[in-house]
Amino acid sequence: MRAVWITKAGGPEVLEVRSSPDPTPGPGEVRISVRAAGLNFAEVMARQGLYPDAPKLPCVVGYEVAGVVDALGEGATGLEVGQRVLALVRFGGHAEMVCAPVERVLPIPHDLSFTDAAALPVNYLTAFHMLFRVAYLRPGARVLVHMAAGGVGLAVLQLCRTVPEVVTFGTASAAKHEVLREEGCTHPIDYRTEDYVARVRELTGGEGVDLVLDALGGRDWKRGLGLLRPVGHLIAYGFANLAGGEKRSLRRLAGQFTGVPVLSPFGLMNRNRTVSGVNLGHLWDRSDLLREELAALLDLWGTGAVRPRVDGVYPFDRAAEAHRRIGERRNVGKVILVP
Ligand SMILES: NC(=O)c1ccc[n+]([C@@H]2O[C@H](COP(=O)([O-])OP(=O)(O)OC[C@H]3O[C@@H](n4cnc5c(N)ncnc54)[C@H](OP(=O)(O)O)[C@@H]3O)[C@@H](O)[C@H]2O)c1
Known part of the structure; x- marks a missing residue:
């Protein structure tokens, strides 16, 4: 073969x-x-x-x-x-x-x-697992998703539409915003030309969001934590900031690793925050769970909610x-x- x-x-x-x-x-x-x-x-x-x-x-x-x-x-x-x-x-x-x-x-x-x-499988399972198993997405929630025009990002936007009144903030380059809107993104944000933290604050009257889905990593995890309103939840599920060019750069790697926030249970408790991690590749032994979620996704495909x-x-x-x-x-x- x-x-x-x-x-x-x-x-x-x-x-x-x-x-x-x-x-x-x-x-x-x-x-x-x-x-x-x-x-x-x-x-x-x-x-x-x-x-x-x-x-x-x-x-x-x-x-x-x-x-x-x-x-x-x-x-x-x-x-x-x-x-x-x-x-x-x-x-x-x-x-x-x-x-x-x-x-x-x-x-x-x-x-x-x-x-x-x-x-x-990978994009939609990741999105589904984060939104419905780890975060328990509720009606009216505010969700910030990075890399929103990528495979996982679009899956997140489509799945958010299955819950009433969810408000989505999606970062992507400007050329991709039309697609984001078609997929239901309430607020596309061009992270290349504007500070997404300032923009989300402005759009939420300074309050912030309930859920941040962040596969950028490094300093962005820290920035995302700062955008959570009380009872907010950040899910770390990737470290794309490491892959800035076609090849590995040690300087970029060092800069990103030093930006990773240091968390303590006290800080999380006193701020009413939750931080979770998701790595589908490390869930391989939970075929029962992955299968159940995949079956739910195929059902959603059947209804047209997932495309x-x-x-x-x-x-x-x-x-x-x-x-x-x-x-x-x-x-x-x-x-x-x-x-
Ligand atoms: N933990 C898990 O189980 C799991 C599973 C699947 C994927 N992931 C992670 O989720 C992330 C997205 O995956 P995907 O399949 O949706 O990716 P994708 O389809 O390749 O989309 C990537 C898009 O994200 C945007 N982007 C923004 N900042 C970026 C950066 N620093 N580096 C690269 N791209 C950046 C780019 O679009 P614009 O800049 O033009 O907007 C790019 O086209 C990746 O980090 C991946 O490793 C994790």
């Missing part, structure tokens, strides 16, 4: 399409013939050597796929050869074939395209372009790779 290999840490030119023997499904696993695979920000960071969870290089990354079951391992029940599915895989998704345990594979409706199905916005579809031999699209911050929504 062919797969997109990260041959070493570096720019998009380190990607290579290589062939290797087809994988064999182990006990309780199915093999999926991949029709579409999601490309995530984390995988671009992995290529840059900035993602601690990535497998040892050289490697094939990829957390999510959609395709057709083409072989069953011993004792794999509940799925059939030929069935259309989506799956969460802990790496190896950017390949023509990948094996996954049955509990992380879900059948998909016949009218959900492979491309859209591959855009659902992945696919930015572009790239064949494996153009994977470098796909990585550049994310690395240069040009994508609006999801970038998909197809074999």
Whole structure:
């Protein structure tokens, strides 16, 4: 089978399409013939050597796929050869074939395209998990989401629309604001030309917000904490500020790490604040929970509340372009790779 290999840490030119023997499904696993695979920000960071969870290089990354079951391992029940599915895989998704345990594979409706199905798992699970499991989003809440025009950001905006009267503040570059408005963002903010903290304060009459979803990290976590009104909640779920260019920069890394806020239970108690962390990749052993949330998302897809916005579809031999699209911050929504 062919797969997109990260041959070493570096720019998009380190990607290579290589062939290797087809994988064999182990006990309780199915093999999926991949029709579409999601490309995530984390995988671009992995290529840059900035993602601690990535497998040892050289490697094939990829957390999510959609395709057709083409072989069953011993004792794999509940799925059939030929069935259309989506799956969460802990790496190896950017390949023509990948094996996954049955509990992380879900059948998909016949009218959900492979491309859209591959855009659902990581972005929408992250958004859903943060809003509904960790934060318990309530009607009327004020939510600030950074990177709002990215895959997770748009998923957050769509899911916020399922709760009445939620007010959303989304940071993104100005060219992406029209899309943010289409997706229901109440207040798009161009963080490149204005101070988002000042703007949120102005828009909320100085009060701040109830929930900050921050995958920027570093100093932005500190700024987000300052924007919480009492009983506010900040969820840290990424550190994109580390990945400022195509390659690793030690100066940028040091600057961002020194900006990380130091928290104490006393401070949180006295200010009535909650800080949580979410890392989907570290929830792999909770298949029960991930499956339940994925099933809820497929139901929401059925009602039309959830509609992945696919930015572009790239064949494996153009994977470098796909990585550049994310690395240069040009994508609006999801970038998909197809074999
Ligand atoms: N913890 C988890 O389980 C989990 C799961 C999925 C994703 N994440 C994290 O969530 C974040 C968003 O992921 P995504 O898939 O939605 O990304 P994405 O689709 O690639 O969107 C990224 C967009 O964010 C904006 N941005 C703002 N500041 C940025 C910065 N410092 N570096 C890079 N981009 C910046 C850029 O748009 P403009 O600047 O043009 O507005 C960029 O196009 C990433 O940090 C990712 O690692 C975490």
